Amino acid sequence: MIIRQCTTEYKLVPIRRHVRVLAGLEGLRSPSYPVVEQWIGISTDEAIRIKPSFQAWQINRWPLIEKRMSRSDCIAWLQRHGYPIPPKSACLGCPFHSNARWRQIRDEDPTGWADAVDADRRIRTGFRGMRAELYLHRSCVPLDEADLSDDSNQLDLWPLECEGMCGV
Numbered sequence: 001m002i003i004r005q006c007t008t009e010y011k012l013v014p015i016r017r018h019v020r021v022l023a024g025l026e027g028l029r030s031p032s033y034p035v036v037e038q039w040i041g042i043s044t045d046e047a048i049r050i051k052p053s054f055q056a057w058q059i060n061r062w063p064l065i066e067k068r069m070s071r072s073d074c075i076a077w078l079q080r081h082g083y084p085i086p087p088k089s090a091c092l093g094c095p096f097h098s099n100a101r102w103r104q105i106r107d108e109d110p111t112g113w114a115d116a117v118d119a120d121r122r123i124r125t126g127f128r129g130m131r132a133e134l135y136l137h138r139s140c141v142p143l144d145e146a147d148l149s150d151d152s153n154q155l156d157l158w159p160l161e162c163e164g165m166c167g168v
């Protein structure tokens, strides 16, 4: 396993940069007081992910926590209002996917699967002087050759959600 920097580089920094654009702060010195209130959709079963903003110009709020809504409350709400049930919010090519999630992508989202297989192939040679081969699947074989049938050898020690704060 290599250092995990994806959350910072592909989520936190781009979101923060865009929020600054929306708030008219692009290219300006950051105010030392809150001018942005960011709502983050963490439900009560993920309360451990609640973190304050590290930016003085921004404060965080968690509306689902304020409404005391769990993940199952959210699913019930979506069903009541006729919306489809979305998958968990991890990135398409997240190396933490379970085999069940990889199978779901393969079987239900051919475009996403092709994208993930392509991304897996592209990272093979590593980056920044790395000599080892990299793979998205934990068995270290190309994603489209990985055995996705086995759900037995790994407990779900991580709730398959990106915490969104790693590397900060």
Ligand code: SF4
Residues within 6 Å of the ligand: 004, 006, 007, 010, 011, 089, 090, 091, 093, 094, 095, 096, 161, 162, 163, 164
């Ligand atoms: S969901 Fe997975 S790939 Fe995406 S940022 Fe989080 S750890 Fe990285």
